[in-house]
Amino acid sequence: MCGIAGFISFDGRRDRAWLDALGRTMTDAMAHRGEGCRAPYVSACGTVMLCATRLAVRDRSHAGDQPMTDPTGRIVLVHNGEVYGSRSPAPPLWPRRTSCDTEFALQQVCREDDPADALRPLDGMFALAWHDTRTGRVVLARDHFGVKPLFYAFTEGGLLFASEQQVLLRTGLITPEVDAEEYLLRSWIRMDAADDHTWLRGVRSLQPAEYLVADGGRTRTHRYWRPASVDGLVEPEEIRAAFDRAIEQRSVSDVPRAAVLSGGVDSTAIAAGLTAAGVPLDGYVLRYQDGIGGSGDDVAYATEVAERLGVRLTVCDLDRHAAADLVPVLPTRLMRPLLHGAELAMHHLYGTIAGDRKVVVYSGHGADELWGYQDGRYFPVVDPLAPTYIHGRHYLTHRLHADERPVWARLVSWMAHELDVDMSVVTDRVWERTMDEYRAIKTASPLKRGRHHLMRRFLVYVNDMVDATSSTFTLEDRPVFQDVTLTELAFRCPEHLKDTNKPGSHKSLLKAALADLMPESVRHRRKQGFPTPTDPRYVQRLTELADGLGTPFGLPPLPDALRAELGVGEWMFLASSSAWLDHLAEFRTEPRSQSHGEPSRTPVALADPGARRRP
Template identity: 65%
Template sequence: MCGIAGFIPLGAPRERQWLAALGRTMTEAMAHRGESAAAPWVAPSGAAMLACVRLAVQDRSGAGDQPMADPDGRFVLVNNGEVYASRAPLAPPWPRRTHCDTEFVLQQVSRATADQEASVLSGLDGMFALAWHDTRTRRTVLARDHFGVKPLHYCYTDDGLLFASEVQALLATGLIRPEVDPAEFVLRSWVRMDAADEHTWLSGIRVLQPAEYLVVDAPRVRLRRYWQPDPSDEVVGAEEIRAAFDRAVALRSVADVPRAAVLSGGVDSSAVFSALHGSGVEVAPYVAHYEDGIGGSGSDVDHARLVSTTHGVRLTVCELSRRDAVMLIPEVAHRLMRPLLHGAELAMYQLYRRISAEGRVVVYSGHGADEMWGYQDGGYFPVVDPAAATHVHGRHYLTHHLYRDERPLWGELIEWLARELGVDMEDIRQRVWDRVLREYRGLDTIDPLKRGRHHLMRRFLVYVNDMVDLTSSTYTLEDRPVFQDVALAELAFRCPEHLKSPSAPGSHKELLKSALGILLPPAVVRRRKQGFPSPTDPVYEQALRKLAAEQGLPFGLTGLPAHLHDALGSGELMFLASSSAWLERLRTPEPTPL
């Protein structure tokens, strides 16, 4: 995990001194993402600047520093994430000088002609956000991995394209202002965990979507997509899944730093930890738990301890106290550059802090398995539940009922905000169809469940990935989600949906369990799926009410109806308090532009 940044003039080249200063400003804003930052690279022509903060996970010598150039100095690359291999590697154009992944990626992209860029990117196994520049053609390419594990934000300035791993690095330049459009705020709050399209919470700042790459031949800029799963229907067996899982684990098992695993006691994280430990990888398990009885995370600890005890490894329980679960809200909202939409953000923030404090650097996790192989009970996941009524796939249900049925009180709160901000909810619902549900319609299949699965992978999972990246990178960690593997994903989209959970309604990931069950204690296999809950303790809600009252309503609004105010739960209160704290933080004085 690193942090990358850069600037591409779209008009006349910029002064090299100015570009170098810009790069230093951006890497300083992302210093937490790595251990060191080499000097920014500036093209001799002034046609590009690339910069990087490096977290050295493989080959910790200076030979792996970035930006990295090929032996001839023609191609220069910055790379955030980890690329483990290629499924279709090109012959290396020079002998390897390091054993870090950055040089491997540089070898691959330097061999690719313009019409091979998509195939080279598609073949990479790993999580990445890349930028490389060809000094001969002056072409720059930005790319994001297949699942959006690693983010890459960009925006246009008066005379160029600015990009970085974090929004904070863009704002630190002073070249853009942090502005929030009320309609965009309402839309993203309405769809909550589906708010992960090409837009962001700030006007004018965009983000590459999974499997997208941006080609810059100044002044021309083109956005392209290099990969999409094939939704064919073929029988997929447990043995095939297990083989792909074992390969995914093996690819991700290489690191030259201490390692940890997030262990929730569910099938996914337990299988990852068990496979790693069984292959001889020393990995320390951690589980998040609400302290003081403020939440329902107790069974996570019980099942996680069962798994760790089976392997004879000590489990570390990371407690989130009632006090911290309140006091951290403004801090986490600023780190995420958005309001809090789920209690898991606080738990993950605290969990990563503990893991980092104990000297771990690489963290293994299981997120991504649900979106590919299962579903959850509730109002949102029927789009991939074979037992759900067919009308949930109709346009009117998806735009008018899906999100409101999931959280009725939340829906009422957002509709009130929309009215007070002068935002038309019918316009919001149209945007839900045009933008949020674009990926639901974007898969070439008539199978509505596979379309729903594609939507989850391209929206909900990206939200999770963004949250994990920002909370883990705060503490200079690299999170490796094993199930976000191209071979596993292609199996999941090839598999008929009814085979994934063929038992009675309420069954969950039965096919995946049959493939990985041998790795797990029977109690974990039988455990019913549950998400990480938001705290519900009445004393905690009182503390949240106090914080929300201190912060005031977002956008300086007043007059929240009494019946709505009294009905708000911890999730809604957390959202209001974090929204106001974040918006107020955005109003702080801007840095002086370079």
């Protein structure tokens, strides 16, 4: 895990000192993502700046620092993440100067003129940017699953990009505006609000398996990979071989390692696979105060697994006081309000791991989205066994939250009314964005289309959350199941083989493939996700916090009837929304007399969507 950033001018040469100062500003803003960096690269033509901060996981010598240039000086590259290898191995183009993965990625880029040909065979999690000094072309790219983020915005006659939105804001070139419709859309659909938009107007997110080419003042994006979805026979032995290969690839590290060990199928299999490969690691499990939400069960199962593997286990306890204290803090890292209790759990867990001086963390993110989750609750648009009255557009846009989270639906609808936003416009956009990825693969299977939607939206939401919380503590999270070979098997596999719909059968095919890596108790354990505290005193603490911060956008006080209904999730959302908006308001700017002069550290004032309210 590192951080990358840069600027591409579309209107000619810029002052080199300005570009250098801009690069240093951006490097400073992402210092928490790594401990080392070189001076920013500024092209001889004065139109490109690239910079990076490096978390050295393999080859900790300075030879691996970035920006990195090939021996001819033609390609300059910055790289965030880990590239483990290639599914199309080729001899090195030059004798390797380092053993770090950045040089491997650089060789792949230098080998192919077509970015898609360079990116498609890579195994790993990455965000890349490279400048071809001969052609002038700059390419930005994101890994197959979107494990590593990359944000960009058009500004100052060019393109600004970075691993984090805060880095863009710190330059003073981006105005932190919030569009009311976008805010309500992302609030409404909550945990699958992952697409090329963000919560900030004008700031875009490069999508998984996508690259952007900037050439001659023009930009265009391309997708370089989609999983094939033709049904075929997939045996457990084939899944196991791919899993073992994924473990082997991710086992290389020159720094101390840890594993999230929740006592579930995914984390148990990963920890067992790593220990069998001789990888030294410690396990960590989260427990909420009083063990609510089944977190006490996590500890019991994780303890059983740790004893079986001979792994030291640390229990990370999170009480209601610490959880409440995180609510106004986390939005400044996530750059959005809190939508799910997992943000609190992840942040606390990663903080404990970093406190023990671990650097690499193994996790099971992605296993559910690829090998489980195909019942009607997760595929409401496409479930072929569901009654017709809950199919399609009406259910997704109007009934999903009204049926499953009615208080949340009433809260967001009230906010829309006060912000003078037509909710039908919002829900129409929900449908359009959902169908983009649902239709993006060639298959007649509605369940495979739903699977693709999960991978491209919900999983990306999880990945962004993991990156934001882990990078706070300068950690690298390696999700073993987000592997191209494993994923292509998952999409080849007929969906009905993954789950028999019997109690405890969630991910039954994956369990069969990995059976010897876990005790029977874990194999038959019911699936459960990250909980949030439910203690009434926690609700009261969040209520007080939200009241102290005020309603988002300066909205009027909540109606008494609605206020009385709100629970943990709604109060957490309101408090964190206000805290996030207050954080954005800190980025203020003074007008610059010369747009190409020294970059200001204070951006333009936040636009107030509350001004759109009815009189």
